[in-house]
Amino acid sequence: MKRIFGSLWVVLLAATFTAVAPAITNAADKKIVDKPFLQDYRGPFIKAAVPKGQDVRKSGNNIRAIAVDTNDIIWAATADGLMQVQEDQLVSPEGATVDGSTYAVLANPDGSLWVGAWNGLFRIADGQVTQDTGIEGPVTLLRRTGKRLFAATPRGLFEKTDDAWKKVEGPWATNIYDVVVAGDDLYIAAWSGLYRQSAGETQWLQGKEQALSRRVNSLAADRNGHVWIGSAAGIDIYRDGRRVAAITPEQGLPSTSIQCLNLGHDGRLWVGTAIGAARFDGKSWSFRHSLRWLPNDNVRDIEFLKDGSAVIATADGISIIRQREMTLESKADFFEKLVRARHVRPPGLMERCRLAVAGDISTFEPMDTDNDGMYTGLYMAAESYRYAVTKAADAKANATEAFRAMEFLQTVTGTPGFVARTVIPVEWDRMADGNRTYTDEDAADHFAREARWKKVENRWRKSADGKWLWKGDTSSDEITGHFFSYPIYYDLVADDAEKKRVAALVGRIMDHIIEGGYVLRDIDGQATRWGVWSPEKLNNDPNWWLERGVNSVEALTYLTIAKHVTGDEKYDREIDRLLYKEHYAENILKPLRTGNDYFTYIGYQLLAFCYPALLTYEQDPARRVLYRESMEAWFAPVRRDDSPLFGFVYAAFSGGDAKLGACAELLRDVPLDQIQYTIHNSQREDVEVVGIPVEGRRQTRRLLPPSERAVFRWDRNVYFVDHGAGGRWEGSTAFWLMPYWMGRYYDLITPPEK
Template identity: 35%
Template sequence: MARLQNLLLAATVALTVGPAATAVPAEAATVVDPFVLQVGATLPALQGKITALAAGPGGVVAAAHDKGVALYASGAWTSLSATPAHKVVWRGDDLVALTADGLLTIRDAAKGQGGADATKGGADRLPPGTDPATALLVGGDDLILVQGDRLYRKGPGGSWRPDRLPGQATAVARARSGAVAVATATAVFETTGRTWTQISPAVGTTHLAYDSKGRLWLAGATGLGLRDGATLKQYGPAEGLPMLGFTAIAPGADGDVWLGTAKGAVHFDGTTWEYRQGRRWLPDDTVTAVTVDGNANAYFGTATAAGVIEARRTTLAEKAAVYEQAIQARHKRTPYGFVEGIGLARPGDLTQYGQGASDNDGLWTGMYGAAEVFKYAATKDATAKANARKAFEALKFLGDVTQSGTNPAPKGFIARTILETTATDPNIKDNEQHDRDKQKGDAYWKILVPRWPKSADGKWFWKTDASSDELVGHYFLYALYYDLVATGTEKDEVAGVVTRLTDHLIDHDFSLTDHDGKPTRWGFFNPKELNGNPWRREERGLNSQTIITFLTIAEHVAKNPEKYAQAKAKLIEEDGYDLNTQQPKVTPGVGGGNQSDDEMAFMNYYHLLRYEQDAGLKATWARSLYDYWQQEQYELNPFFNFIAGVTLKDQVWTDAYGPFPLEMNGPWLRQSIDTLKRFPLNMIDWKQSNSQRLDIVNLGQHIRPDADPKKLGMLRGGTVLPVDERVVSHWNHDPYKLDQGGDGYGENDGTSYLLPYWMGRYHEFIAEK
């Protein structure tokens, strides 16, 4: 007891008042109002490469392409002309296209009355010397056409009226007020009549656009400019601009701007930059045209197809419902409902998909069940309760299925996953030779024959060699379910499952022991291995924290907790597991090592800190989490943030220098909400490429000596990229890795959103009207 007494003298901590099941509210829950969520989609095929787009009255969108003019409305394209077109603009309800034959006007196109009759009479003649392929065209009551150093105006039925420009024009734009701006090789000029006034010495400006507030955006080789009154503000990579090499520009609906590049699209509202690249957002990264309709939906012409990024007004709860619907429809496997990603027959096509066993069924399904527990606790929704119960039963079955059959395992052992015996026998692939080959490069790898035993009823193969990942998922759900859902005899049922599993670990010298009578590859928690085997250096801290958490949970739920309290005390007093737990993260640098370790550690902290009754130990666990979070706080991770936020509230560490508050500071709550808002609805595994960005700072070799720093990076502000600009399947990816993802042959489930969202709702970090 000496070490415990010393800890009590060395540290003090404020204990949470009330039962463990009680939510700990934030100082003031942040009410999240409805917001705009961007959702990318590819439009129906259009025969021709788009050269220009223009949003018109009533939300219709016109496209000029190398095979004609088309109109997009009600989810379909209608061809209006087969004459190749270069530019397209609106003049009221009329559509005007710049074609090789001249200026083509399509009457009443916006009213759906355009067509062959509307173009009857042919095209109007262009001014002498005009090249339709390079001329610039601006719509309005009087059209503006620019070629070289000439600007021409033309009203309905009128002739072209020329005006000389102060140089060779590279871009032109017109404001709602009637002001016109042109860019030349040397400067940008503006006129409200016939006199041109230089407003910027911006050299190399290639695109201009007036926004809805009358401000002028200037895009060029060196960056983006915004002229607001007499003030000109410049934006480059140092200010957050992700890409250069602009190919198109379009004002948004509320003072924002969209930019096209050869490597994706950029959106900027004056504060926040958004980079849209990859098939999650665009049909092709080479953007040829951009336009924005009155509802803020952005349409893109690309090298291969047309796309749209919808501005969908929604709420966090509505997003949660979308992920829930997808999970129920596609992501529950077997009658037990294991939740995991799916494989797709064709990239991005959700109509044909396949389900397969995962090595981490216990972890992923446990996290989904935890989300449903939090949802039930926050809302008392009966469906959430049923989903939580189903997840509990699924995890329980992973412990039941191993107890008999061809190769029964010791009582309490859990399977990684199960697979129907009607499927191809997985032992054909996972055979002894396969294990021996794996072992050549991984001395930890076990030779297990069979790796997939059969259940007693002959219905299931179950996979051996379960790891600490699965155990953490089991315990995380069991404890939550016990506290927040289970009542009466159901609590006894949960306690029975927890103690069965924990007794297995204690009875087998704190090891998860397989049907061969030997510990699994990653199932070591005993002092001989963690403190005595140099190979276990990286697992020492995390596995010490993990087994202490398991014993703490068992002590919390068991009717006779003494066994688990004594086992925990032994590991602390005799083997120093409390000291090991002070540093569970030993890999170098931010994002270093296996992000799965971070995920497990934070899930452990949640219960370890909420259940610990010893003030000294609680202070130790709290300080350990606080130090861990110092590295994780830049990852914009709401799951980690909410766990730290609720468990570190009011915690204090006292040492020789006095008390040190452990509560989290900084913008973590705002960042967490922003991540939930930006979390993409499209969970298809599309590649996200960010290594080409200009707003990235690569991690130095001294920060991540274990990896290639050219492949790792963060924003100049010090945080990882926003969640909608990288890949998230679970919270176990390295968020500093710049290029991630696949070719669209899979869809991840939405648990990675649902778990932090409902946790945040339950703990009152966030609220919705």
């Protein structure tokens, strides 16, 4: 049923449908005011039970149309008969059954229903089903528009008058897709095109100046007299019989394969397409697709509950997209609960979890990743900042638990200073990169592809107590994540005894790196594949040219932090030597060496972990100038990405313009659902796909909102056009929590008024 509601479309029409989101501004870009906003989310998908072996195309999940009755009950016309939503399931209603293929359903103001089926028209009232003998099946369309009631069959269009169905005569083909009344005009979408019947005359609206496409699938009218016409080429808008505007991908419409459209209670336009559902608020488009939002991207119909929630019918079930009022602070609390529920595993490490059944968090199980240490460090930093801001006891406890886990990653190796990537209980029989052997030919193949490849057959080793397996070949990424978080915990949470533990741990790791010649030596005595910061490699080995800048910044950061927490001046002497004797002062001015087809987000994230310590603890004016110049060179290429991590680091330590308003909008738009679904944006018509700048990977030219893309974290390419993990794991939210609480600590975010 296409309802007629008041809206803001007069303003929209005056704006000529530019459909480009306005620039986001924040007062002088100095501070984010945490005001309430509406957060989209969805509940469980609503589906019918499908017997084993039944073709979904003939099941109750193949939905043709839906209706919401006066009691907010959802009804669905499906390939397996009339269905009703009960407790998040599609079921056949008791005592009101319409069997076989149904095509249309319409809720009446008196609480009754009309149902269009293969064998005729049925009315359901007070639990009783009666067949209306005035019209033959199949009934493919039911529409109440204005005060008029219509039905359509392959024989044509019929209107209910004086308790009888009368055929509406006209020159259109008899397959009717939709009708709508606007004032005294009747618009008809038929197989042969769009028609307007007014004052006894019928006009066929065709040609480039009248309609985008002959194939019109859906019609809607608003209170201001505009008729919205959804076709296979976009949306036309008519008023008083004249086309006044058109919406295509050039105006931001994600897809022209429009199958239905409707106006919500709040006046926003919802559009169902073959690749997802789009929403337009008069300024910008939102696109809801993939299993994050819909059980199937083939959208058939859209209706609304009393609270404004959108009920979206698809080719394989129903999704209800709701909104809840939140603040960034309440969202942080939600994400904190998510972490504690499924993402902290013994001995206190925090990262993603595996889903035994794709998309089903009730089947979660812990898993290991190569970056467990880094993300545990991010979580420790987030909780340290939270404790500094709120003095919450649980924040302090969580930060301490995370520090103990990171400390354990060093002590479990049984070495003076080597750090494991991660640990798992010895009972686990499933882990990433299990131990293996390489034949000489295997090794040669790897070496042929990468000159820096290192043969590591025993990545996993058993702990001395036999309880754990720990993973070696630790990378510079992990060490940087560790060092980033240590001083934050040291400064904001640790008491005197705990400070000594932090200082001892940092000293052991730093000394191990220095004594190894500024490489991270594994238990085999050789450098790990990625743990290299030595002047000989960075300055003289062309295989390390790309890492010269970022790894130079990392080494200086480690030393600066070691000096801060231990007070040992030997680390300051090492800083001076690397800067001026080994030319790191020159290296860091080009922190990342990128090109037209090379860009690495992991490098930008690692640098974001470095500058806070360099510009907090270094007091030497000449060094600070170098570090500031390095930071400016780092931030310039990623300013456009609106990353809260990058933006908050830059704002806190430079005072420069970091687009804080855009960073805040990104934090707001990140979905509450952190399951990593596969998302395809290459099929969208509003997205330009390019091959730069990340090593030739296909990506979007413009930055899509987080709710429409697969990648949220700051170490991955946020422009990937197609990406995801099929819903097989849920990501942790440290990537969100750390910059949020950092923003609170550095007074970049004003908390909401209580």
